[in-house]
Amino acid sequence: MEISIIGTGYVGLVTGACLAEKGHRVSCVDIDSRRVDALNRGQAPFFEAELEDLLSRNAGRNLTATTDLHAAVLESDATLIAVGTPFDGQRIDLRAVLAASNQIGAVLRQKPGYHVVVVKSSVVPGTTDQHVLPALEAASGKKAGVDFGVGMNPEFLSEGEAVQEFMHPDRIVLGGIDERTIEVLEKLYRPFDGAPRIRTNTRTAEMIKYASNALLASLISFANEIANLGSALGGIDAVEVMRGVHLSQYFTNRTSEGLPPATAFLKAGCGFGGSCLPKDVNALIAHGRQAGASMRLLEAVIRTNDDQPAKVIGLLKKHFASLDGVRIAVLGLSFKPGTSDVRESPAFPIIRELVSLGATVKAYDPVAMEEAQKVLPELKGLRCASLDSAVAEIDAVVVVTPWKHFHDLPALLRNRNPAVVFVDARRAFDPRSFASYEGIGM
Numbered sequence: 001m002e003i004s005i006i007g008t009g010y011v012g013l014v015t016g017a018c019l020a021e022k023g024h025r026v027s028c029v030d031i032d033s034r035r036v037d038a039l040n041r042g043q044a045p046f047f048e049a050e051l052e053d054l055l056s057r058n059a060g061r062n063l064t065a066t067t068d069l070h071a072a073v074l075e076s077d078a079t080l081i082a083v084g085t086p087f088d089g090q091r092i093d094l095r096a097v098l099a100a101s102n103q104i105g106a107v108l109r110q111k112p113g114y115h116v117v118v119v120k121s122s123v124v125p126g127t128t129d130q131h132v133l134p135a136l137e138a139a140s141g142k143k144a145g146v147d148f149g150v151g152m153n154p155e156f157l158s159e160g161e162a163v164q165e166f167m168h169p170d171r172i173v174l175g176g177i178d179e180r181t182i183e184v185l186e187k188l189y190r191p192f193d194g195a196p197r198i199r200t201n202t203r204t205a206e207m208i209k210y211a212s213n214a215l216l217a218s219l220i221s222f223a224n225e226i227a228n229l230g231s232a233l234g235g236i237d238a239v240e241v242m243r244g245v246h247l248s249q250y251f252t253n254r255t256s257e258g259l260p261p262a263t264a265f266l267k268a269g270c271g272f273g274g275s276c277l278p279k280d281v282n283a284l285i286a287h288g289r290q291a292g293a294s295m296r297l298l299e300a301v302i303r304t305n306d307d308q309p310a311k312v313i314g315l316l317k318k319h320f321a322s323l324d325g326v327r328i329a330v331l332g333l334s335f336k337p338g339t340s341d342v343r344e345s346p347a348f349p350i351i352r353e354l355v356s357l358g359a360t361v362k363a364y365d366p367v368a369m370e371e372a373q374k375v376l377p378e379l380k381g382l383r384c385a386s387l388d389s390a391v392a393e394i395d396a397v398v399v400v401t402p403w404k405h406f407h408d409l410p411a412l413l414r415n416r417n418p419a420v421v422f423v424d425a426r427r428a429f430d431p432r433s434f435a436s437y438e439g440i441g442m
């Protein structure tokens with residue numbers, strides 16, 4: 001393919017050099033003419049392992065550099081935007097991305113044929129469809145999705161290993177406003193066959209990049225919060241603590257999909273419960289308070305968890321102006337499948353809130369009914385003997401615990417008139433299996 005890349009920083013240049021090495025013809029554009037001249041001599045403007053080898057092999061052949069954005073866009077099939085997106089102290093600074101979008105749009109006005117514009121810079125969710133796309137339409141006088149495609153393809157490379165990481169990606173995220181755009185991105189990345197791919201919309205692609213970095217940042221601050229508490233308490237070595245944490249099978253094993261089991265904890269839902277996580281996190285926060293070490297991250301963890309059950313109620317309220325008299329089956333009362341332990345189960349705050357809002361609640365769990373009734377005596381009047389009876393004559397279902405026993409729900413709820421509102425508080429079901437589906441985090 002003929003590719004133009006706007007911005008020859010770490011991301012733009014490494015992307016350009018690697019795509020050229022893989023056989024695409026790449027034109028790298030920058031406003032910095034000294035940088036452009038150096039690139040055309042095969043010299044990298046910054047040190048990055050293996051980059052100069054790629055430049056010496058491809059510069060002047062598959063890879064050229066220019067300050068002429070107009071010509072580069074005109075002569076290419078797709079344009080990647082890889083300019084900087086600094087944080088200005090208040091918000092993300094999108095000036096360079098928007099300037100590039102306006103310039104590209106002006107070229108598209110004169111360019112016949114379909115072209116795809118791809119944001120490769122890290123941009124906050126919503127930027128591509130709310131800012132880049134309108135800027136391109138305004139400058140080109142053309143229609144996105146008809147005359148040109150708009151994509152978002154975040155980059156995950158880290159400086160120092162950028163070339164190796166680009167050449168052997170752990171994942172390729174292809175975000176697009178439509179299938180046609182994504183097909184062009186597929187073609188661009190065809191030489192990287194074998195790397196796991198995610199095909200999605202532009203906002204989800206943008207969020208994947210930020211979620212990945214935010215998680216890494218959270219892990220570092222988590223380790224530091226634990227280390228600081230250890231220092232305050234005395235006699236605790238943070239290196240040994242984290243070594244003990246690292247050796248958990250959650251990090252060292254692999255699931256059938258080849259992922260560390262810790263990934264099971266990176267799933268949105270109605271919150272954690274159980275006999276350990278809530279009590280241990282709360283105890284550590286209290287212990288830190290006593291030692292004068294505030295556990296701000298863990299306090300936020302508890303607050304976020306306490307707020308999750310309300311998200312379930314919010315999903316129901318999207319469908320019913322009032323929940324007064326609405327017949328709702330709450331399925332799953334144990335804090336996770338495979339146990340009758342109901343301690344701190346999010347089912348309780350959900351049921352209490354539904355009852356207080358006047359809903360007619362039915363509750364069912366394949367093994368935890370007795371345990372649940374001890375915690376919530378009102379369940380006596382709400383409990384059902386079977387899944388079938390729980391879902392008979394109802395307006396809505398909330399699945400709190402994703403028991404295997406609930407696999408038949410799509411069939412049990414099919415052809416109801418009116419459709420039963422299905423709230424999947426664990427994202428355990430395929431949304432397409434229900435006429436009216438709501439899930440946490442969509």
Ligand code: NAD
Binds near residue numbers: 007
């Ligand atoms: P950078 O600052 O190193 O490079 C940006 C380049 O864009 C500069 O050379 C600048 O002259 C050029 N430029 C700016 N406006 C231009 C325009 N209108 N036309 C042509 N050239 C223009 O930036 P970077 O580190 O490569 O980062 C680019 C984006 O990728 C950012 O959004 C960043 O967050 C993201 N990212 C960076 C890394 C990293 O490790 N550096 C990793 C992943 C993602």
